[in-house]
Amino acid sequence: MNQLGFYTNAPKVAVITRETNSQRFFITNTNLKDTLFRGNLGIEMQSKNSSTKTKIADFSSFHTPGTYVVFVPGIGHSYVFEVRQNVNHSAAVAGLKGYYFQRVSMPLEEKYAGKWHRSAGHADNAVFIHPSAASKERPEGTKIATPGGWYDAGDYNKYIVNSGITMGTMLSAYEDFAAYFDTLKTNIPESNDQVPDLLNELIYNLRWMLTMQDPNDGGVYNKCTNASFDGMVMPGITSAPRYVVKKGTGATLDFAAVTAQAGRILKKFQKQLPGLADSCMRASVKAWQWSESNPAMEYNQNANNQKYEPKITTGGYGDRSFTDEWTWAAAELFTTTGDKKYYDVYIKQKKDSISLPSWASVELLGHYTLARFQKKLPAYVQSNVQGVSAQITRLADRYISNVSSNAFRTIMGQSARDFNWGSNSNAANQGIVLINAYLLTKDKKYIDNALTNLDYILGRNATGYSFLSGVGSKSIMYPHHRPSVADGVTEPVPGLLSGGPNPGKQDKCAGYEFSEPETTFLDQDCSYSTNEIAINWNSPFVYLSNAIEALQYN
Ligand code: 9MR
Structure with missing residues (x-):
């Protein structure tokens, strides 16, 4: 589960990955005495991306703020988590602060960097x-x-x-x-x-x-x-x-x-x-x-x-291939300057279908910008931008339609292809598709489903790790990150997002226990293909976590 916890009024899902005959689960206080909620576990599901079998504990109808654990008879209890407003605030701030720790040419002073100065x-x-x-x-x-x-x-x-x-x-x-x-x-x-x-x-x-x-x-x-x-x-x-x-x-x-x-x-x-x-x-x-x-x-x-x-x-x-870079640059220059010559290039270069952003594929960033500013843009762009907005919403709807058959009930992991080098950035970028669909439609179901991927990153996944350093009860400890390895501080530099499961094993590190898409992950600093950190992975995390925090205030 998201190791930080859950918003008071948002969906609440924990995933049981150990085998159990129990059909019941309980939300109790941390003293394990007072039961505040009783629920039935969902039927056992087989994950598509590993041999993991899951049962879902859904306690979305529980709304009382506090500090709790999930208890499953025969297995035991979860990490301690909270139910409250702004529950992901610390993760959202940490993810942004992570960039400060990556600054190259200035000293990181103790009053900002703490023990990682x-x-x-x-x-x-x-x-x-x-x-x-x-x-x-x-x-x-x-x-x-x-x-x-x-x-x-x-x-x-x-x-x-x-x-x-x-x-x-x-x-x-x-x-x-x-x-x-x-x-x-x-x-x-x-x-x-x-x-x-x-x-x-x-x-x-x-x-x-x-x-x-x-x-x-x-x-x-x-x-x-x-x-x-x-x-x-x-x-x-x-x-x-x-x-x-x-x-x-x-x-x-x-x-x-x-x-x-x-x-x-x-x-x-x-x-x-x-x-x-x-x-x-x-x-x-x-x-x-x-x-x-x-x-x-x-x-x-x-x-x-x-x-x-x-x-x-x-x-x-x-x-x-540079068509996507052309499309993105044209969209930004057109939006800022209003000069139609850029729009003409945008139209000429843009592909018919849309795809999730990655460093080599940036076209959707341009579409997001035009959709964001649609109302301020001239009449001649309107039908095209409407078309792109509809594509974004359709992609979000396709993601949502597959959630109930996903063993972790997340958007992430609907296809084994989600698990490549830097897979956690896919989870975060899928979340951004959903947030954009929300901004375009104002339908709250998109926020609720975007949250499933934030939950994924912070623990609701087949590895059981929170992938953001310094955040959560069981977060990564040994990222492939030179300062974290060399600074003599036990805890890694905080607020950095690990790449995440990637069956490619390109680093050939010894010690991988598993080889399947969603479980090939090694919390060791040799594992640069699953446990490095990178600025292009942190950034969609910063977007998603802060967007969800911002929208929870509404
Ligand atoms: O994120 C990059 C991934 O898509 C590539 O498959 C991989 C191999 O070329 O490189 C990754 O980027 C790395 C970069 O080349 C050097 N700095 C660390 C990056 C994250 O591992």
Whole structure:
């Protein structure tokens, strides 16, 4: 179950994964004496994604705030959980604060970072232009400054493609729930300025992204990176040279989309952040123009390694198909500028069907934006945007129609394909589809079903783990995250979302107990294919958990 607990008036489901003949369950006080609710367990169900058999304990009709356990005769009792308003608040705040802990070029002071305080990581103020990125104005060996930003994941590199979807998802969270985020504080160094903390955090990475654009032509470097991954050490002590590598169409269009969206949002904060919105818009248009001249410049790391030294072996984020990046960037630039030429590209590039976002597939982010601003957009877009909104709602309805046959009664896990590298981001992104369906229709069933996937991430899953570090009674302890491994603190850095079950076992770590889609998970730091953390997985979690908290206030 969600190890934090349940909202007073929302659905409440626990899933029994141990075999039991019992047909009854009880909600009791933590002293196990006072029974407050009696219920019948559902019939045994066979999960489609592992050999797990489940019985559902549904106590949605129980509404009394308090601290409880679920008790099943013959098995015992669950973790202690709460029933109350704002029950996911701590997880929602932690997930956002997780980004502070990923900041690269500044020390994390104890008053913000607690026992995970550390010195600054990479300064990145003298980064080499890699031969693959050399140009007339910036020949090989030139040094540029590209400080700040967030570390991508458990490694210490900074990748524009992955920053793209991460920023887009959280900028959209702000646009969808501005009033909620305007007052949300996360105890970061900027908390006392007149800018919401979500935006403060995003701006830390945005300013880094802006330095990744070549001012001479508008193209954007794929990443700022070591030649090969660092060892499992703290960030401040690494000394390997850093490079920016080849510009690419994926990186440049993702950058154009993010800066167009940021430009739109930050207009409201021109007094606090003079010039930033304008800089974003200029950068966005320049990136778009570069992409028009370089419409399909792939980042193919293996091919580059045949040609250039040093060879680069860190994350690739290599994508070959750019129609979705075109669609997204066009949608953001059109929404911000109103210039029809971007809309024409959006229509030309958009696919007929919609698909869940991932770093290599960002089209839905563009559709979300047009749907969000539909009422403010001109007449000529209306029927198309209505069509896209209907697709979003239909996808949400399809998800919901399969919930009752899912052994965990979640949206997540309706298909074994949900369990790939970073599967928890699928759970969170499915939740965002449902939240968008709610925003479009105002039908509360979409919030209730989005909550099933938040519950999934915080414990209602076949592994029994809460996948967010520091949150829940049994949360991950050993993520593949260099600071968490090297800092000498027992608890991992908090607020970071583990990738989640992935039967691929690409890390070839010893110790996997299971091989099935929903149970192939190992809470060990060697398991980078199931238990790494990454900024593009945290971001849909930040969206989903905060959206649900925001909507519970209504
Ligand atoms: O999230 C990425 C996943 O989709 C890929 O299959 C995998 C292998 O290429 O890489 C993942 O991204 C990693 C990146 O390359 C480097 N930083 C850590 C990322 C998360 O594991």
